[in-house]
Amino acid sequence: MRVTILGGTGFVGSYIVEQLLEHGHEPVLLVRRGSENKVEQPERCWLVPGDVDDADAVHDAVKDSEAVIYNIGIIREFPQDGITFQALHFDGAKRAMNIAETNGVKRFLLMSANGVKSDGTGYQRTKYMAEEVLRSTSLDWTVFRPSLIFGDPRGKTEFAKQLYQDVILSPLPAPLFYEGLLPLDAGSFQMSPIHVRDLATVVVKALTMPESSGKIFPLCGPRTVDWREVIRFIAGAAGVSKPVVPVPVWAVNTVATFFDRFAFFPVTRDQLSMLIQGNTCDSTAVFEALGIEAPIVFDEESLQYVTH
Numbered sequence: 001m002r003v004t005i006l007g008g009t010g011f012v013g014s015y016i017v018e019q020l021l022e023h024g025h026e027p028v029l030l031v032r033r034g035s036e037n038k039v040e041q042p043e044r045c046w047l048v049p050g051d052v053d054d055a056d057a058v059h060d061a062v063k064d065s066e067a068v069i070y071n072i073g074i075i076r077e078f079p080q081d082g083i084t085f086q087a088l089h090f091d092g093a094k095r096a097m098n099i100a101e102t103n104g105v106k107r108f109l110l111m112s113a114n115g116v117k118s119d120g121t122g123y124q125r126t127k128y129m130a131e132e133v134l135r136s137t138s139l140d141w142t143v144f145r146p147s148l149i150f151g152d153p154r155g156k157t158e159f160a161k162q163l164y165q166d167v168i169l170s171p172l173p174a175p176l177f178y179e180g181l182l183p184l185d186a187g188s189f190q191m192s193p194i195h196v197r198d199l200a201t202v203v204v205k206a207l208t209m210p211e212s213s214g215k216i217f218p219l220c221g222p223r224t225v226d227w228r229e230v231i232r233f234i235a236g237a238a239g240v241s242k243p244v245v246p247v248p249v250w251a252v253n254t255v256a257t258f259f260d261r262f263a264f265f266p267v268t269r270d271q272l273s274m275l276i277q278g279n280t281c282d283s284t285a286v287f288e289a290l291g292i293e294a295p296i297v298f299d300e301e302s303l304q305y306v307t308h
């Protein structure tokens, strides 16, 4: 099947493209200027140059396909450069849906995120709005809502490797964030990271499975960990132990108010807010339905790539 993937050059996209090829599909990628060398196996893919705000480029990428995977997403806005959640999570997705509908491309898969809601952060709200629009179209849709995604970034950006570089290698103790005045539950917020290979397998299997039509898949890994364990496992994978220190969320938020818009500042207020909310779900039913028998567990062994 010829499948267009928008956002096929990033961390998750590269694994989806790999899975598409393994399953005998023909990936068509929209590729931004400067991202040409990020394409996985370019000789086996159709490449369409362009940005998602260019309707002609999206049309060229979508028109001859049987399915579209909208996988574009950002974690930090740079409004001065037009890089906003609204533009990339909502406007771009809606543009792709319209173009798919008018060109008779029925199947549409949307990469959303666990915890999206109408009254959440800008990240969560715009992804939720894109889901709502998709549900109102005549498209044959499936939505994926992953928790944090881990796995060998292969030169792209991924949270565990980033934590290793920014936190574990830092001479400072690792921060255990807490809300309120007392650090009684510092670092106790939970998440269930899903491995990128399992996520890519789910997406590509769901693509051709009639039972996945009209479904929203919560996608979490088999192990739930709290922030303390995240730090301990990543440090353990690197063969070190890391001291920790409680840090109040309000203090980070105060600093982030000034530095949010700069790429050098490690965390935005929205990111911190989503981290503290927790990021867990149960995907047992999804894995069973799609025949994924042993999803990869988040532990020191599966995190060995952080030091590579």
Ligand SMILES: NC(=O)c1ccc[n+]([C@@H]2O[C@H](COP(=O)([O-])OP(=O)(O)OC[C@H]3O[C@@H](n4cnc5c(N)ncnc54)[C@H](OP(=O)(O)O)[C@@H]3O)[C@@H](O)[C@H]2O)c1
Pocket: 006, 007, 008, 009, 010, 011, 012, 013, 030, 031, 032, 035, 038, 050, 051, 052, 053, 071, 072, 073, 074, 088, 111, 112, 113, 114, 146, 147, 148, 149, 150, 156, 157, 159
């Ligand atoms: N990583 C996680 O933990 C996580 C968790 C939940 C949900 N998600 C979702 O999963 C999806 C993939 O995330 P990721 O971690 O793989 O992110 P990523 O590595 O940053 O990849 C983002 C992709 O979007 C593309 N993109 C960005 N701006 C674009 C534009 N203006 N026009 C066209 N393409 C554009 C990027 O292209 P370039 O290569 O040219 O930059 C890249 O292909 C996103 O929707 C994200 O919200 C991720």
